[in-house]
Amino acid sequence: MSDRMHWSRWGDPARTTTLPANALAMLELAFGPPAPRPAVDQQTVQLPAVGLPDDVLDALRDAIGVEHVDAGVEPRLLHTGGKSTPDLLALRGGDAAAAPDAVLRPADHDEVQALVSFCSERRIAVVPYGGGTSVVGGLTASRDGLVAVVAIDLGRLDRLVDVDEVSSTAVLQAGVSGPRAEELLGEHGMTLGHFPQSFEFATVGGFAATRSSGQSSSGYGRFDTMVVGLKVATPLGTWELGVAPASAAGPDLRQLVLGSEGTLGIVTEVRLAVRTKPATAVYETWRFPTFVDGATAMRTLTQDGINPTVLRLSDETETSLNLAKPESIGADSGGGALMVCGYEGTDGRVERMRREVGEVLQGLGGTPLGAEDGEQWAEGRFDAPYLRDALLDEGVLVETLETATFWGDLDRLYAEVKAALEGALSAQGTNPIVLCHISHVYRTGASLYFTVACRETDDPRAQWYAAKQAASDAIVAAGGTITHHHAVGRDHRPWYAEEIGPIGTDVLRAVKRSVDPAGVLNPGVLIP
Numbered sequence: 001m002s003d004r005m006h007w008s009r010w011g012d013p014a015r016t017t018t019l020p021a022n023a024l025a026m027l028e029l030a031f032g033p034p035a036p037r038p039a040v041d042q043q044t045v046q047l048p049a050v051g052l053p054d055d056v057l058d059a060l061r062d063a064i065g066v067e068h069v070d071a072g073v074e075p076r077l078l079h080t081g082g083k084s085t086p087d088l089l090a091l092r093g094g095d096a097a098a099a100p101d102a103v104l105r106p107a108d109h110d111e112v113q114a115l116v117s118f119c120s121e122r123r124i125a126v127v128p129y130g131g132g133t134s135v136v137g138g139l140t141a142s143r144d145g146l147v148a149v150v151a152i153d154l155g156r157l158d159r160l161v162d163v164d165e166v167s168s169t170a171v172l173q174a175g176v177s178g179p180r181a182e183e184l185l186g187e188h189g190m191t192l193g194h195f196p197q198s199f200e201f202a203t204v205g206g207f208a209a210t211r212s213s214g215q216s217s218s219g220y221g222r223f224d225t226m227v228v229g230l231k232v233a234t235p236l237g238t239w240e241l242g243v244a245p246a247s248a249a250g251p252d253l254r255q256l257v258l259g260s261e262g263t264l265g266i267v268t269e270v271r272l273a274v275r276t277k278p279a280t281a282v283y284e285t286w287r288f289p290t291f292v293d294g295a296t297a298m299r300t301l302t303q304d305g306i307n308p309t310v311l312r313l314s315d316e317t318e319t320s321l322n323l324a325k326p327e328s329i330g331a332d333s334g335g336g337a338l339m340v341c342g343y344e345g346t347d348g349r350v351e352r353m354r355r356e357v358g359e360v361l362q363g364l365g366g367t368p369l370g371a372e373d374g375e376q377w378a379e380g381r382f383d384a385p386y387l388r389d390a391l392l393d394e395g396v397l398v399e400t401l402e403t404a405t406f407w408g409d410l411d412r413l414y415a416e417v418k419a420a421l422e423g424a425l426s427a428q429g430t431n432p433i434v435l436c437h438i439s440h441v442y443r444t445g446a447s448l449y450f451t452v453a454c455r456e457t458d459d460p461r462a463q464w465y466a467a468k469q470a471a472s473d474a475i476v477a478a479g480g481t482i483t484h485h486h487a488v489g490r491d492h493r494p495w496y497a498e499e500i501g502p503i504g505t506d507v508l509r510a511v512k513r514s515v516d517p518a519g520v521l522n523p524g525v526l527i528p
């Protein structure tokens with residue numbers, strides 16, 4: 001780690017991004033004179049004293065090997081919280097109160113199971129840790145009433161366990177990252193087709209635990225629709241689910257594990273529906289006169305059963321900032337709303353899909369812009385997070401939030417969340433830029449993904465929480481879901497309780513009590 005803490009740099013100094021000169025000029029134009037705010041030196045960060053008694057550390061070392069139990073400063077810091085802006089701000093400001101007491105790296109399901117059983121017996125809080133990319137406080141366990149907190153890092157569970165080419169399924173261990181999944185499946189001519197923006201670091205177990213959704217969800221579906229089976233380590237023992245592609249044998253308990261965010265058990269293996277690796281991929285862009293026009297075109301496509309692999313529509317502000325090309329921020333975008341359409345498959349299928357989509361979009365007022373911008377979007381689609389530290393260094397707060405609703409309510413949800421964000425941040429004297437795009441589409445509705453940028457106040461965490469509170473209240477009031485794919489974590493719990501109501505809350509609490517009687521699994525996360 002460098003002496004300056006740049007927590008969103010994802011551990012790869014080669015990818016460290018500095019802001020281009022025109023971006024700095026734009027920031028000044030948008031937010032006023034520069035007000036740099038560098039991160040504190042790593043040495044000044046405060047970690048809680050290790051709370052694990054020696055006999056516990058010894059037992060953990062016996063269970064998984066001495067070199068896989070680490071209570072040192074660096075691993076604890078690297079497993080402190082996730083990657084939300086408040087998490088980054090805390091660490092950049094020297095606050096590591098969320099650090100676990102030790103990081104444990106088990107090798108396989110049996111070792112994970114042994115750790116979960118032991119921690120349950122000894123009342124030690126367990127944070128399952130995949131890629132550490134949670135943006136909702138999903139990696140910050142409550143210590144209340146518990147002896148200590150350990151992070152169970154699943155990085156050593158990184159194997160392809162089985163491929164069934166006839167059924168088109170593959171079993172992957174939970175710690176397999178996005179690129180590793182593609183590499184392992186690629187050897188069999190297959191793809192998972194799950195490409196969230198956090199693809200480079202997030203893991204299969206994390207995708208399942210948070211019901212993640214990738215940028216190709218229009219064609220490949222969201223992650224939870226790919227899961228056909230799960231193996232889970234719980235305090236009660238091993239739980240295996242999913243024996244057939246579909247079943248009428250009672251409620252689908254896989255759905256209880258999907259999205260459970262480590263509160264009901266640790267997912268160690270996932271059986272997934274996989275696809276043939278596409279021979280061709282083409283990404284192109286279209287311009288619509290307005291965001292509303294573009295949304296109507298998207299709805300028409302999905303309701304006609306025409307599903308390009310990627311379908312994404314920026315609102316007018318996001319289009320004008322040309323987010324797909326950070327190096328050309330401020331370039332004239334030509335106005336309107338930009339849509340990205342991607343097609344993957346055989347040459348013939350791509351050509352057919354492209355023609356079919358083109359006919360619909362052109363008929364609904366779209367102007368084809370060709371493949372250049374689309375290809376650039378595809379190439380740079382994992383790059384934006386590398387800008388976050390550079391922006392925070394400049395005293396510019398950037399954060400995102402997302403929601404979803406039915407098509408009939410989408411315009412209202414969009415307007416109200418945007419107004420809430422603008423209102424809450426302007427009230428603090430920091431006029432924001434609020435961008436939005438439709439990120440995932442369904443026959444019945446779509447998700448909205450907002451990005452907010454503004455100058456930091458003296459207390460940027462409080463500043464953001466006020467905006468987040470206003471936006472979350474607006475989401476609930478407009479009938480949207482509090483999260484379409486980022487999950488609940490700690491940050492969304494109050495609104496999640498409203499969304500599922502008192503009966504839903506009781507059901508969830510009862511399940512939690514029964515499977516995790518000592519309450520050690522990710523306490524404080526998800527369960528209202």
Ligand SMILES: Cc1cc2nc3c(=O)[nH]c(=O)nc-3n(C[C@H](O)[C@H](O)[C@H](O)COP(=O)(O)OP(=O)(O)OC[C@H]3O[C@@H](n4cnc5c(N)ncnc54)[C@H](O)[C@@H]3O)c2cc1C
Nearest residue numbers: 130131132133134138196197198203205206212213262267
């Ligand atoms: C820059 C950025 C972009 C992002 N883009 C997207 C996006 O496009 N789409 C999207 O869906 N999300 C996105 N996210 C959110 C995040 O990447 C997802 O929630 C992802 O699924 C988390 O995976 P992970 O392996 O990093 O899990 P972690 O962050 O390590 O954990 C997430 C939660 O799941 C629990 N958990 C992790 N592994 C397991 C396991 N094996 N068993 C049980 N519980 C477990 C953790 O305790 C935690 O509560 C983004 C995040 C960032 C920082």
